[in-house]
Amino acid sequence: MSARVLVVDDILANRKLLQAKLSHEYFEVVTASNGREAIDAAITESPDIILLDVMMPEMDGFEACEILKTSQDTAHIPVVMVTALGDREHRLKGLTAGADDFLTKPVDDFALLSRIQALTKYKLVLDELRLREASGRRIGVIEGEDSRGPVEPARILVIDDNERQARRIGLTLKQEHRPILWTDLKSQGGSGSAAIDLIVLTLDAKTFDPLRLCAHFKSQKSTRDLPILIVADFEEEAKAMRALQLGASDVIMRPIDTEELSARVRTQVRKKRSLDAIRKRLDESMELAITDQLTGLFNRRHMMKQLGQYLKRANTGGPPVSVFIADIDHFKRVNDTYGHDVGDEVLQEFAARIKDNVRPGDIPCRQGGEEFVVIMPDTTGDLASAAAERLRRNIAGKSFSVDRDRRSLDVTVSVGVSTSDNQKCTIDELIKRADEALYEAKEAGRNQVKSHAA
Numbered sequence: 067m068s069a070r071v072l073v074v075d076d077i078l079a080n081r082k083l084l085q086a087k088l089s090h091e092y093f094e095v096v097t098a099s100n101g102r103e104a105i106d107a108a109i110t111e112s113p114d115i116i117l118l119d120v121m122m123p124e125m126d127g128f129e130a131c132e133i134l135k136t137s138q139d140t141a142h143i144p145v146v147m148v149t150a151l152g153d154r155e156h157r158l159k160g161l162t163a164g165a166d167d168f169l170t171k172p173v174d175d176f177a178l179l180s181r182i183q184a185l186t187k188y189k190l191v192l193d194e195l196r197l198r199e200a201s202g203r204r205i206g207v208i209e210g211e212d213s214r215g216p217v218e219p220a221r222i223l224v225i226d227d228n229e230r231q232a233r234r235i236g237l238t239l240k241q242e243h244r245p246i247l248w249t250d251l252k253s254q255g256g257s258g259s260a261a262i263d264l265i266v267l268t269l270d271a272k273t274f275d276p277l278r279l280c281a282h283f284k285s286q287k288s289t290r291d292l293p294i295l296i297v298a299d300f301e302e303e304a305k306a307m308r309a310l311q312l313g314a315s316d317v318i319m320r321p322i323d324t325e326e327l328s329a330r331v332r333t334q335v336r337k338k339r340s341l342d343a344i345r346k347r348l349d350e351s352m353e354l355a356i357t358d359q360l361t362g363l364f365n366r367r368h369m370m371k372q373l374g375q376y377l378k379r380a381n382t383g384g385p386p387v388s389v390f391i392a393d394i395d396h397f398k399r400v401n402d403t404y405g406h407d408v409g410d411e412v413l414q415e416f417a418a419r420i421k422d423n424v425r426p427g428d429i430p431c432r433q434g435g436e437e438f439v440v441i442m443p444d445t446t447g448d449l450a451s452a453a454a455e456r457l458r459r460n461i462a463g464k465s466f467s468v469d470r471d472r473r474s475l476d477v478t479v480s481v482g483v484s485t486s487d488n489q490k491c492t493i494d495e496l497i498k499r500a501d502e503a504l505y506e507a508k509e510a511g512r513n514q515v516k517s518h519a520a
Contacts, residue, residue: 069186070094072113074104074130075148076122084117084148084173091179101125105133108140114189115182118165120149120156128163135164142192144185148173161329166337167316176303180310180317188315188337195344199351219243220263220335223251226297227273235266235297238324239331262289264334267314268297269305277308284313291341293334297322358432360410361417369431369439373493376443380486388442388450388485391500392420392457395478395512397436404468404475411468412477416461423457439500447485447517454481454515462513480507483517 071093073084078099085095096111098104100122108116116134120127127147134140147160150171160168167181222239225248226232236245246262265283269276280296283289293315298306306317315337318330356368364372376387394400394416401409413436420430420438429441442450458479465474482504484496503516510516 068092068094069114069182069189070096070111071182072096072098072104072107072111072116074098074101074107074117074122074127075119076100077119080119080171084178087173087175087178088182093182101127101130101133104130105137105140108134108143113143115185116143116145117169118145118147120147120160128159131160131163131165142189142196144189146181146185158325158329161326161333166333176307180307184310184315187313192341192344195341195348198348199344220331221246221261222264222266222331223262224248224266225271225276225279226266226268227271228268231268235322235327238322238327239266242328243331243335262292263338264331265289265292265294266297266331267294267309269302269309270299277305277312280309280314281312291338293338295330295334361414361432363417363420363438364429364431366431366433369429369433369441370493372429373441373496376441377486377491377493377496381490385444386446386486387496388445388447388483389496389500390440390442390450390454390481390483390515391433391497391504392438392440392454392479392481393504393508394436395480395508400475400477408468408475412466412475415466415468416477416479419460420457423460424453428453439497445485447483447487450485451483451515451517454483454517457481458513458515478513480504480512481515482507483515485517 071088073081073088073095074097075081075084076099081097081099085097088095096107096113098107102125104116104118107113118127118131127149131145131147134143134145144166145164146167146169147163147165148169148171149156149160157168157170166185169177169181220243222243222245224232224235224239224245226235227249229247229249232247232249236247239245267276267280280294283292283294294309294313296306296309296314296317297320298309298317299320310317315334316330318327356364358365373387373389379385380387394412397409397412400412413432417430417432417438420440424430424440424442427443429443431439431441433439440453442453445453458481461477461479466477467473468475482500482502484500484503486496499518503518506516507514
């Protein structure tokens with residue numbers, strides 16, 4: 067998996083060395099010689115990863131990282147800080163500044179490639195979600211920004227068959243999060259493992275194959291998006307690299323520095339929740355795109371798409387599809403007498419009663435105004451008429467309670483039914499027949515059901 071990498075270092079030899087290592091692995095490399103150039107290059111070159119040196123004149127890496135991570139244009143780009151300083155203070159400062167990872171000079175090839183590969187996978191997913199989100203904003207189904215509430219402690223599953231090691235990790239994580247030990251889950255029969263935010267997986271397990279378990283998590287739909295932090299000994303570098311290739315998100319080497327563990331966990335949880343927030347907005351946008359906002363029923367766009375699919379099946383020998391159009395009688399009089407707020411309440415209550423009186427497989431839609439359409443797949447005309455009559459009786463049989471005073475309002479509905487009956491008909495023909503039946507119901511005195519076969 068290739069990527070575009072921005073290498074930032076004030077020393078030419080260091081830039082050349084990293085460029086050579088990455089180019090050898092088929093990464094595309096651009097370079098910058100200081101923090102200000104790095105910020106400009108991040109905007110103009112759109113890299114997938116930034117390797118950022120810490121010790122530079124004018125603007126050091128910490129300051130540059132903070133600017134990159136607070137800018138809307140560059141905050142999504144993963145930053146790996148690189149320095150000759152090997153002490154933990156600078157390592158933790160880099161992670162705290164917003165960096166996604168930290169490497170120490172001389173840069174180890176394993177550490178470099180493992181970090182780049184893991185972050186590239188993350189960036190590909192993030193870019194795809196951001197692209198879809200941007201499309202949603204352009205067509206107006208996503209509005210506003212992510213409103214974040216209080217940050218909840220993360221649920222972290224620690225998988226290590228050495229109970230003593232697992233409890234040490236759990237104690238460290240307990241200061242900020244809610245660790246769950248795999249050994250405890252086993253004794254409880256596996257309960258309580260829902261809604262996990264992160265998995266910490268050790269490679270020195272004796273009773274199971276950690277790599278196979280890592281592959282299993284990444285192959286299952288329910289756990290595919292969970293970040294996995296690998297804990298490895300230095301002699302397990304090759305094994306750790308394999309775990310990253312299988313989909314693990316990060317590696318921490320033993321002996322474990324507790325503050326580094328906390329920082330890496332914090333970073334992985336932040337990334338997961340960022341992706342989760344985007345996915346949630348996208349899911350909500352999908353719902354907005356097909357939902358009528360007042361009533362919560364499907365909108366006309368979704369109605370036409372679904373009806374087209376069921377009609378195509380019916381026209382090629384499949385089961386019939388029926389529709390009925392329900393129009394609230396004298397709805398204009400409701401708006402004129404009581405106001406549009408009460409009219410909206412009537413529409414919402416009417417939609418709720420439609421939902422309560424159709425089958426789970428039926429598709430209730432608001433076509434516009436006071437007119438509603440219900441698509442009934444695999445349904446004959448007689449059954450559709452019976453369903454429409456059931457709805458009519460429900461509407462007429464119980465008054466609507468409206469406005470603050472909860473006044474009772476009598477409402478009736480006229481319904482027109484149409485069925486494909488395996489004939490070659492179009493959407494327009496099917497809807498037209500239902501409209502004609504609805505017109506007959508209105509002409510006959512309203513509050514009744516009429517039907518036509520298409």
